[in-house]
Amino acid sequence: MKKLILINLKMYLNSQSEVDNYLENIKNEKNHIIIFPQVHYLEKFIKNGFVTGSQNISVYPSGPHTGEISAASIKDLGASYTLIGHSEIRQNKNEDDQINQKIKIALNNNLKVVLCIGEDIESYNQNKTKEIIKNQILKALKDVNEEIIISYEPVWAIGTGNTPTNDEIKDIVNYIKSLFSYNIKVLYGGSVSETNIATLNQIQNLDGFLIGKAGAIPNALKKIIEVTQK
Numbered sequence: 001m002k003k004l005i006l007i008n009l010k011m012y013l014n015s016q017s018e019v020d021n022y023l024e025n026i027k028n029e030k031n032h033i034i035i036f037p038q039v040h041y042l043e044k045f046i047k048n049g050f051v052t053g054s055q056n057i058s059v060y061p062s063g064p065h066t067g068e069i070s071a072a073s074i075k076d077l078g079a080s081y082t083l084i085g086h087s088e089i090r091q092n093k094n095e096d097d098q099i100n101q102k103i104k105i106a107l108n109n110n111l112k113v114v115l116c117i118g119e120d121i122e123s124y125n126q127n128k129t130k131e132i133i134k135n136q137i138l139k140a141l142k143d144v145n146e147e148i149i150i151s152y153e154p155v156w157a158i159g160t161g162n163t164p165t166n167d168e169i170k171d172i173v174n175y176i177k178s179l180f181s182y183n184i185k186v187l188y189g190g191s192v193s194e195t196n197i198a199t200l201n202q203i204q205n206l207d208g209f210l211i212g213k214a215g216a217i218p219n220a221l222k223k224i225i226e227v228t229q230k
Contacts, residue, residue, distance in 0.1 A: 003201065003228040004187060004208025005033045006114065006151070007215035008055060008083065013037070023048050025218035032225045033215075036083055039069050046078040053081025053114070056089055059098040061105055071102075071109040082106050083210075085116045085140060087155045099140045103148070113148040114210070115140055116189070117176075121156035129154075130175050137179060149185045150176055151210040157190030159212065164190075166203050173205045194223035201227050 013019050019041050026033075027048065035045050036053045045052050058068035074082060084106065085099045095102075099115075106113050117140075119132040133152070141148070152172055157163050164172075173186045189210030192200060200209070209228070214220040 002230075003206070004149075004185065005215075005225060005228055006053075006081075006187065006189075006208065006210045007033055007035050007221065008086070008189075008210060008212050009035065009037045009216055010055070010088075010212060011038060012213065012216035013041070019044060022216070022218065026221060029222065029225055032229055033221070034081060036081070039074070042074070042077050042079055051081075052079045053083065053112070054079055055083050055086070057082050057084070057102055057106055057111070059095075059101050059105070061108075071105045071111055075109045075111055079111070081112045081114060083114050083116060083151075085136070087116060087118055087153060087158060091155075096139070100142050100144070103140060103144055107144070107146045107148075113146075114151055114187070115148055116151045116153050116210070118153040118155050118157075118190070124154060124156060129172060133172070133176065134179065137176070147182055147184065149187065149207075151187040151189050152176060153189035153210065159191065161191050161193075163192075163196060163200070166199065169200070170203050170205055173203070177205070192224070194220040197224045197227045 013022055030050045034051045036055050037045055039054055042052055054074045057071045062070055084102050103113050117133045117136040119129045123132045169188055176186050185207040187208045187210050188206055192209050192211045193214040
């Protein structure tokens with residue numbers, strides 16, 4: 001079954017020439033992926049026919065907030081999605097208490113929300129994964145009635161080359177889906193690569209992947225697409 005493939009480009013491409021080269025190499029894959037570039041490159045991807053999203057949005061809808069990026073401006077550029085709650089932002093900006101408000105602002109601006117959740121290594125070792133992600137979901141989605149997408153990303157797996165077992169991911173995905181009244185789409189993220197995608201793609205209840213570094217490497221991305229779009 002074909003999977004959703006979301007690419008979080010983070011800060012891997014840092015010049016116009018890098019972006020242009022990347023676009024040239026993946027131009028035939030635009031119907032298979034959703035791209036989340038740095039915000040100043042969003043328009044370039046959109047003009048080249050890609051479905052896009054932002055890596056984050058501001059907790060403020062507008063006003064005197066230097067350095068912030070509003071949901072309204074992201075939508076106005078032509079993006080369709082936004083990531084909210086990625087662990088790197090949760091950690092670096094201590095934003096746990098802002099996630100619920102960000103989701104509401106995104107939905108009010110007709111952006112589709114991808115909510116990132118996941119446990120740290122201590123919680124994983126203590127078998128508290130389900131407790132942690134349930135609390136994250138309940139807090140993030142308080143008074144939210146619209147449908148969203150969930151990306152399960154164990155903090156300890158991001159960028160480390162380590163992943164949970166397929167059985168562990170399958171169990172967590174089933175648990176997440178059991179918390180919702182609708183058929184929510186659940187993705188997996190955390191060290192997804194061209195070398196492990198065939199194994200991860202065997203998880204039947206998984207709706208797709210949120211990919212970081214491997215998604216910024218055209219040949220790796222093409223391999224991932226080849227495996228997941230059969």
